Amino acid sequence: MATTKGVILVGGPSKGTRMRPLTLDCAKPLLPIAGKPMVWHPLASLAKMPGLTEVLIIGFYEDSVMAGFVKDAKREFPNIAISYLREYRPLGTAGGLYHFRDSILRPPCPQNIFICNIDICCSFPFQEMMDLHSKHRGVGTIMGVNVKRETATQYGCIVSDPSSLVVHYVEKPESWISNMVNGGVYLFDKSLFDEIKVAMDDKAARAAEDPLVQSDEMLRLEQDVIVPLAAARKMHVYETKDFWRQIKSAASAVSASSLYLSRFQKTHPELLAKPSATVLAPSYIDPSATIDPTAKIGPNVAIGPGVRVAAGVRVKDAIIFEGTSLEQHSCVLNSIVGQNCQIGPWARLDGVPEPEDNKGKISVTVLATEVTLAPETLVRSCIVLPNKTLSKSYASRVVL
Template identity: 70%
Template sequence: MSSVTKGVILVGGPSKGTRMRPLTLDRAKPLLPIAGKPMVWHPLAALAKVPGLSEIILIGFYEDNVMAPFVKESQREFPNIRISYLREYRSLGTAGGLYHFRDSVLRPPVPQHIFICNIDICSSFPFAEMLELHNKHRGVGTILGVKVKKETATRYGCIVSDPETSQVLHYVEKPESWISNTVNGGVYMFDVSLFDEIKVAMDLKATRAQNDPLVQLDENLQLEQDVIAPLAAQRKIYVLESNDFWKQIKTAASAVTANALYLKDYSKIRPDLLSKGANITGPVFIDDSAVIDPTAKVGPNVAIGAGVTVGEGARIANAILLENSLIDKHTVVLNSIIGSDCRLGQWARVDGEPEPETAVKGQISVSVLASEVWVAPETHIRSCIVLPNKSLGKSAANQVLL
């Protein structure tokens, strides 16, 4: 009898994604299009390829009606897998939400393995390799480990492991000083005994609450600090170190970087999603309903959404264009995100700088136009954040335009 596997995607809620504003002012972060598909679609599509996977559960605290259209469309695209969304009554943390809905995760067919993904990850999602390693070591869990530069490692959960056995020896979430270049990639695989481990963490929190009035007794638990760190101390968790692409999606600038990574990956796994043409420099995704003038030059690393119009002589590169926007004649868009229903006049220019390796506080790199922004002809917007419903009649640089 083949083993049953289920997937869980932790999608967060409306109090999250604040660093993605203004893009998340009028849409949920998991539904923000990256490489032409909602952010949450990428891990879901990867999970759908796992042999024996029977169900994918999205857990978060967005209203049901926010996620329902995506769930319905995904069910249509992946008819052999049950897909559902479970809404937390409030934010319960990465482990608290899992434990709150444990009965739903464990309903028949009862899974032997559970994949868990954070929403804000751009990755190749090497689930098959994780399953292979997990079946060899038979610990409680396997965590995806990725290499980052030493200067940035302390921003993540850092992993020290045995290079021969892949057993995690030490795990610290955002340490004060450097301990390892291998960090938590936000993708996990666990046996069902995970819920026993979360119960232990819940009981420990209850004990602390009895002894310390400053500890709040609730269901809020973090997978990283409350579960993975103790498992590492007990030598019960292992790491699959991947050299494939990986990116955390926390800001609008990182969404442009992730867009390029996913588009490049399409050439290997989904070439049918990429557009070709005389004036297209790949990789480029163009929605079927978009209208692109044949003289416009598009690419590389461009995703164009539904109902977008790009006029003659326009130039688009390293950009995301959301639905129903108009890019008029001879307009240039570089290193930018153009929100839905925007209008860019003739000979206008919206550009920015590529995402820096290390963000500088107060410095804007990628230009971001929220929904329904109008840019006058011959106006230059560089490295600006523009809030919704703005009319821009003069050029601006390195500003937040309210």
């Protein structure tokens, strides 16, 4: 069986600004989605792949930020090697891969390399991609997703023929060319690094002629590598029919959590809370959380470590971070509650499900770390920054 490795691209602290205020205290890859850090989901799927020997997490967070997760992951997935490789500065999605090419290609040298972006929520159909890739033996296979025509230009658009060969690829085109878009998951042959080298040499040649082009290691996988590969007929596309969405904003984390919780019913039922009259499936409740038997939880709820839920509380379509207390008869709907918050008696957090085209409006309510809500206050469709005490109600605004 051919050796396979996985790479997860997690970016760094200058990214993820749309996830604020959640990322003010927690690195984006470690944000809990469905009770697990965001980076855990692709890692857990990669760990199930036959022949996969190693997963490398590449980004430019400090080593100390990722060290705890890597240590826990090694314990949870002992059959694969897991490591974090820190870029000395942001190098781009292809630049980071090329910078660490020796680490990726070290023995056992992989024939195939899976690459995942961190901000993708999907079922990670690695085996299906491998089956297609093994048949065509092109340089790469990209996971494609069918989206609505009106949103397609927000993504990298793919035009393919009936055999799955990509004949044209454009990153965020000005006008519509296809409903099939780049899903942010790739499978490449090890010859990918030869293709990146070609792109790097081409950039250096352009830099010699044009002073506006910088000759450096900053290369983007989509524009600088996949575009020429598609033009050379070296890319294929696997279209997933399963769920998919990007995790680009705090509000999208609630939708992603719901999708992953539903998937856990098939893939990780042991992670889910046992359904009952007061716990509706699917829900995740950390074993260290304290839930009053009269509280009603779920569906689509993830409750973190040390959370205390008092009598008569209602929680639905929500993520509750570590150490938060929900006092009696409080209500949390379509919301994210950050670490160590205090939600007073009869207080209510509310929002609306994230629309497909948000147009800058606040939908889901998000409380940052250590926010306190006074009794009987209502906060609807708001973003609240850390260390705030709200003694009155708010709606549709950012609370600074």
